[in-house]
Amino acid sequence: MKRWLTRYQPMITLAVFLGFLSMGAAPSDDLPERDYEIHFVGPISDAGEKYLIEGLIYQDPSVQFWIDRPTQSALARTQVSIDRAVLQTTIAPSDLIIGYMGILHQDVAMQQKGADHGFPGYIDTGHPLIDQANYLKAKADWFAGHTVKANTATDQ
Numbered sequence: 001m002k003r004w005l006t007r008y009q010p011m012i013t014l015a016v017f018l019g020f021l022s023m024g025a026a027p028s029d030d031l032p033e034r035d036y037e038i039h040f041v042g043p044i045s046d047a048g049e050k051y052l053i054e055g056l057i058y059q060d061p062s063v064q065f066w067i068d069r070p071t072q073s074a075l076a077r078t079q080v081s082i083d084r085a086v087l088q089t090t091i092a093p094s095d096l097i098i099g100y101m102g103i104l105h106q107d108v109a110m111q112q113k114g115a116d117h118g119f120p121g122y123i124d125t126g127h128p129l130i131d132q133a134n135y136l137k138a139k140a141d142w143f144a145g146h147t148v149k150a151n152t153a154t155d156q
Helices: 002-023 046-059 084-094 106-113 128-155
Strands: 034-041 064-068 073-078 097-103
Touching: 046 064, 046 073, 046 084, 064 128, 084 097
Parallel strands: none
Antiparallel strands: 034 073, 034 097, 064 073
């Protein structure tokens, strides 16, 4: 036992050291999340959705996004700033035009994370088809309610 321990002790020490070192090597977890709201002029085509996904992933490979074709909008959650000009250049071949792009304010983003006011989350009840249908309906209702508020604010 003592011979085995002395033989492999340097490797064990190195493995433990690298393990502790890697625990603090995740700087992306420390960055605040930003929620972007993007509205488009005109409908989102299949090509437009493809270019939009590519443009978002190009700027942040770990981006989370939700595209809603009926409301011609998208939400993107990222830890980096999204450059509107770069995104517009990326989606330009599909004739998709960004009408509005902005960061949701922190208080709005915090409200959206709440159960009563927020963007709906997927609730797993063990029935995937029913859960997906419920999630899509809740998401469509959320977008419809928030689009109406945005339109009435800009009409005044």
